[in-house]
Amino acid sequence: MSMSGGRGGRERLVVIGGDAAGMSAASQARRMRGPDELEIVAFERGHFSSFSACGIPYWVGGDVPERDRLIARTPEEHRARDIDLRMRTEVTEIDVAGARVRARGVDSGDESWVSYDKLVIATGARPIRPDMPGADAPGVHGVQTLDDGQALLDSLAHTRGRRAVVVGAGYIGVEMAEALIHRGFQVTVVNRGKEPMSPLDPDMGRLVHRAMEGLGITMVNDAEVTKLLTGQDGRVRAVATEDAEYPADIVVFGIGVRPETALARAAGLPLGAHGGLLTDLAMRVRGHENIWAGGDCVEVLNLVSGQEQYVPLGTHANKHGQVIGSNAGGGYATFPGVVGTAVSKVCDLEIARTGLREKDAHRVGLQFETVTIESTSRAGYYPGASPMTVKMLAERRTGRLLGVQIVGREGAAKRVDIAAVALTAQMTVEQMTALDLGYAPPFSPVWDPVLVAARKATAKVRAR
Amino acid sequence: MSMSGGRGGRERLVVIGGDAAGMSAASQARRMRGPDELEIVAFERGHFSSFSACGIPYWVGGDVPERDRLIARTPEEHRARDIDLRMRTEVTEIDVAGARVRARGVDSGDESWVSYDKLVIATGARPIRPDMPGADAPGVHGVQTLDDGQALLDSLAHTRGRRAVVVGAGYIGVEMAEALIHRGFQVTVVNRGKEPMSPLDPDMGRLVHRAMEGLGITMVNDAEVTKLLTGQDGRVRAVATEDAEYPADIVVFGIGVRPETALARAAGLPLGAHGGLLTDLAMRVRGHENIWAGGDCVEVLNLVSGQEQYVPLGTHANKHGQVIGSNAGGGYATFPGVVGTAVSKVCDLEIARTGLREKDAHRVGLQFETVTIESTSRAGYYPGASPMTVKMLAERRTGRLLGVQIVGREGAAKRVDIAAVALTAQMTVEQMTALDLGYAPPFSPVWDPVLVAARKATAKVRAR
Numbered sequence: 001m002s003m004s005g006g007r008g009g010r011e012r013l014v015v016i017g018g019d020a021a022g023m024s025a026a027s028q029a030r031r032m033r034g035p036d037e038l039e040i041v042a043f044e045r046g047h048f049s050s051f052s053a054c055g056i057p058y059w060v061g062g063d064v065p066e067r068d069r070l071i072a073r074t075p076e077e078h079r080a081r082d083i084d085l086r087m088r089t090e091v092t093e094i095d096v097a098g099a100r101v102r103a104r105g106v107d108s109g110d111e112s113w114v115s116y117d118k119l120v121i122a123t124g125a126r127p128i129r130p131d132m133p134g135a136d137a138p139g140v141h142g143v144q145t146l147d148d149g150q151a152l153l154d155s156l157a158h159t160r161g162r163r164a165v166v167v168g169a170g171y172i173g174v175e176m177a178e179a180l181i182h183r184g185f186q187v188t189v190v191n192r193g194k195e196p197m198s199p200l201d202p203d204m205g206r207l208v209h210r211a212m213e214g215l216g217i218t219m220v221n222d223a224e225v226t227k228l229l230t231g232q233d234g235r236v237r238a239v240a241t242e243d244a245e246y247p248a249d250i251v252v253f254g255i256g257v258r259p260e261t262a263l264a265r266a267a268g269l270p271l272g273a274h275g276g277l278l279t280d281l282a283m284r285v286r287g288h289e290n291i292w293a294g295g296d297c298v299e300v301l302n303l304v305s306g307q308e309q310y311v312p313l314g315t316h317a318n319k320h321g322q323v324i325g326s327n328a329g330g331g332y333a334t335f336p337g338v339v340g341t342a343v344s345k346v347c348d349l350e351i352a353r354t355g356l357r358e359k360d361a362h363r364v365g366l367q368f369e370t371v372t373i374e375s376t377s378r379a380g381y382y383p384g385a386s387p388m389t390v391k392m393l394a395e396r397r398t399g400r401l402l403g404v405q406i407v408g409r410e411g412a413a414k415r416v417d418i419a420a421v422a423l424t425a426q427m428t429v430e431q432m433t434a435l436d437l438g439y440a441p442p443f444s445p446v447w448d449p450v451l452v453a454a455r456k457a458t459a460k461v462r463a464r
Numbered sequence: 465m466s467m468s469g470g471r472g473g474r475e476r477l478v479v480i481g482g483d484a485a486g487m488s489a490a491s492q493a494r495r496m497r498g499p500d501e502l503e504i505v506a507f508e509r510g511h512f513s514s515f516s517a518c519g520i521p522y523w524v525g526g527d528v529p530e531r532d533r534l535i536a537r538t539p540e541e542h543r544a545r546d547i548d549l550r551m552r553t554e555v556t557e558i559d560v561a562g563a564r565v566r567a568r569g570v571d572s573g574d575e576s577w578v579s580y581d582k583l584v585i586a587t588g589a590r591p592i593r594p595d596m597p598g599a600d601a602p603g604v605h606g607v608q609t610l611d612d613g614q615a616l617l618d619s620l621a622h623t624r625g626r627r628a629v630v631v632g633a634g635y636i637g638v639e640m641a642e643a644l645i646h647r648g649f650q651v652t653v654v655n656r657g658k659e660p661m662s663p664l665d666p667d668m669g670r671l672v673h674r675a676m677e678g679l680g681i682t683m684v685n686d687a688e689v690t691k692l693l694t695g696q697d698g699r700v701r702a703v704a705t706e707d708a709e710y711p712a713d714i715v716v717f718g719i720g721v722r723p724e725t726a727l728a729r730a731a732g733l734p735l736g737a738h739g740g741l742l743t744d745l746a747m748r749v750r751g752h753e754n755i756w757a758g759g760d761c762v763e764v765l766n767l768v769s770g771q772e773q774y775v776p777l778g779t780h781a782n783k784h785g786q787v788i789g790s791n792a793g794g795g796y797a798t799f800p801g802v803v804g805t806a807v808s809k810v811c812d813l814e815i816a817r818t819g820l821r822e823k824d825a826h827r828v829g830l831q832f833e834t835v836t837i838e839s840t841s842r843a844g845y846y847p848g849a850s851p852m853t854v855k856m857l858a859e860r861r862t863g864r865l866l867g868v869q870i871v872g873r874e875g876a877a878k879r880v881d882i883a884a885v886a887l888t889a890q891m892t893v894e895q896m897t898a899l900d901l902g903y904a905p906p907f908s909p910v911w912d913p914v915l916v917a918a919r920k921a922t923a924k925v926r927a928r
Contacts, residue, residue, distance in 0.1 A: 052843065052845070054843075054905055055845060171904075318910050335898060336898050339900045340900070342904075343903065343904045343907050343908075350907075352902055354900070382519070382522060383527055383528075410874075413907050414879065414902055416902050417899075421885035421889065421899060424891075425886075427888075427889065434798075434888075435881075435888060436779075436802045436803045436818070436884050437779070437884055438805050438818075438878055438880050439518075439777065440635075440808050441518055442809055443878055446778050446779055448881075
């Protein structure tokens with residue numbers, strides 16, 4: 001084990017994790033301070049830097065033709081910007097008192113301590129894989145990394161059978177189900193919840209359910225997977241629940257991720273109720289002046305519920321990195337929190353949510369009214385107008401907007417941004433009824449569906 | 465002349481104008497109060513009620529197959545809701561002191577006075593038609609009413625020539641140019657401004673110019689029409705500017721509208737600098753407790769500039785009607801103002817704006833920074849990602865958002881709603897950089913184009 005040091009007066013920024021949050025932080029810090037002022041060393045244990053995990057389902061489904069399209073910036077590109085990115089190098093310990101990290105070559109096994117003046121923890125997430133028989137059998141896949149995606153594609157290419165089971169019906173589960181349909185598989189989705197797409201309330205998830213059935217996907221709700229059955233060759237052959245068995249040549253797990261915070265925990269850094277690192281508004285780890293954390297390993301403040309939440313999304317990771325890099329580079333920026341916006345699609349059905357679902361609002365003690373309206377994507381008389389369903393939650397008495405869910409065809413998903421901004425500004429649904437939104441027959445009815453929902457919510461709040 | 469009266473204790477609400485604002489007001493008032501409490505009499509001088517003027521270009525272009533699709537509610541449907549809608553009946557005088565209006569049958573010429581307890585003025589707009597030789601010749605058309613649209617369609621069907629000239633390159637001019645291309649005409653657009661689409665700054669209008677040329681439209685900028693030349697048959701044969709003549713078998717004027725406020729002016733009601741009625745926040749005509757006005761005959765407060773503005777758009781007219789009907793029905797609602805949002809399209813190029821253009825900001829004394837960025841509609845690696853240009857204006861020092869213009873393909877237009885809500889909430893561009901907008905590869909790059917613009921604007925404001 002060696003000890004690197006001797007930096008000739010330059011500060012050293014060490015980054016753990018070479019993906020969205022870590023490399024955004026490194027890049028932004030580099031923009032703020034040149035290599036003569038700040039040395040930047042980044043460690044990534046995998047084979048790839050700065051890739052779009054959100055793009056994996058589209059690569060697996062064939063919409064994105066090749067893996068490398070998902071890589072936003074290669075290690076060489078980072079190095080060309082004077083970022084010393086060390087691939088296949090894992091950090092195995094953070095010594096906070098000594099201001100150093102221990103790094104180990106994944107292939108070589110060589111270890112060394114690297115000291116830091118400033119540290120960024122961007123260790124990401126690890127997929128949840130239930131501890132059950134057969135969970136590691138050949139034919140069972142996750143889709144967290146590009147390596148996972150490649151392994152799945154190889155498996156799809158070599159499997160003779162055509163039956164796939166997806167476990168989980170959140171964003172990844174639903175997107176993977178569609179991807180597997182595109183690859184010519186018969187797909188069954190086994191889901192613990194009452195309806196697919198648990199980021200929505202079940203009444204809205206029901207609309208997604210119908211669309212999935214329309215694609216030929218078999219949807220099994222209210223079902224907990226108990227074990228994976230394997231054949232004599234050791235490969236997976238079925239997924240078992242308490243009630244049934246679903247034959248499977250391929251199984252894909254998409255039941256979510258947890259913050260990868262084992263290193264942080266061992267170092268005594270503060271973790272929240274969801275296991276993620278806790279930071280302040282400048283993305284500094286609480287109580288630590290020179291340590292920042294961001295991306296899928298941190299918890300974020302939900303501005304609507306007022307509580308910390310775990311929201312592992314690339315869009316937040318990029319913003320965290322930007323904020324961390326500005327601060328670590330001697331500037332100033334903050335990440336105030338999220339409102340819980342997410343969008344997805346199944347075939348041409350667009351799915352969007354922001355703010356709180358009914359159960360979120362109950363959990364934090366809010367009383368509220370809900371409305372659900374049907375409208376159209378364009379003026380009713382304009383060709384291509386398609387139905388759109390908008391659900392809206394508003395606080396009782398105050399009328400403050402609490403959440404919006406939208407399911408529909410073209411133009412449904414990004415309409416949720418109207419509500420995302422309104423939530424950030426803490427608008428009431430009555431204030432929303434006066435919003436000056438874009439109107440022309442090809443783009444909206446004269447009352448935008450979000451305004452129709454806001455009007456109905458206003459009437460309901462007023463009536464109580 | 466007769467005098468109607470004797471209402472058995474019921475109040476009478478009189479509405480002048482049977483289109484969006486007037487009939488929305490009547491409908492909402494009826495929802496609030498039944499016919500035993502409130503009598504509603506509405507006068508419309510034309511042949512149609514509650515039609516979508518915004519839809520006329522799409523009807524003329526053939527996207528909307530028939531006229532009646534543009535009628536939201538027929539006179540019979542209004543009457544079935546106990547609204548006494550009198551078609552082809554013109555109000556010729558408002559007697560404010562006597563609380564009565566004089567109505568005249570357009571066809572019969574019969575006149576009578578009708579008294580009111582509450583009055584709604586929704587007289588709409590009249591198209592600007594320059595006072596020049598040939599302006600009334602056969603073959604010269606406007607597109608304000610359904611009758612105008614029908615006359616134009618008849619003219620298109622019977623004209624042997626295939627050359628059309630559109631005068632004006634605002635929303636209507638550009639939409640009509642495309643409609644005429646769809647009908648197989650060679651189209652020249654003669655435009656007074658430097659670039660088409662004057663609701664945008666010229667640098668953004670330039671992008672629309674290119675798209676119009678791509679459709680085969682001949683665009684003539686910086687050109688003022690001086691006269692229309694007619695042939696021996698009296699029909700229009702060319703449009704003349706100072707420099708040139710443009711042969712024309714059909715001429716369509718789309719150079720905007722003015723508030724139709726002759727009645728209001730004669731009655732001594734308050735008008736603003738743009739000739740529109742001035743109202744308070746409840747849409748009451750200033751100084752008049754029992755008179756409301758809304759739609760294309762009023763001026764509205766621009767919440768960004770702090771000044772009254774004339775914005776004749778159906779979306780505002782419907783909101784005005786809603787607010788007026790609530791108040792006239794004994795409830796309470798307000799219309800706080802507009803931020804100047806508008807969207808349109810030329811072929812598949814979407815065009816959007818909100819807030820102030822550079823010249824608007826100059827006019828009201830604001831100092832500002834501008835940025836223009838290029839991004840894409842979807843993640844760069846996702847199929848169908850197309851370029852999008854976003855221009856953003858932010859106030860110097862404070863960084864307050866002042867305006868956004870967007871030109872691009874799918875998803876460009878309604879993205880402006882993000883900025884419309886942010887303007888309403890008086891956000892700074894730096895606050896906007898933290899907005900939790902929907903992200904998934906089919907819908908947006910990981911940094912939404914609006915966020916990219918906000919980041920660049922933030923950097924520019926900070927640097928000054």
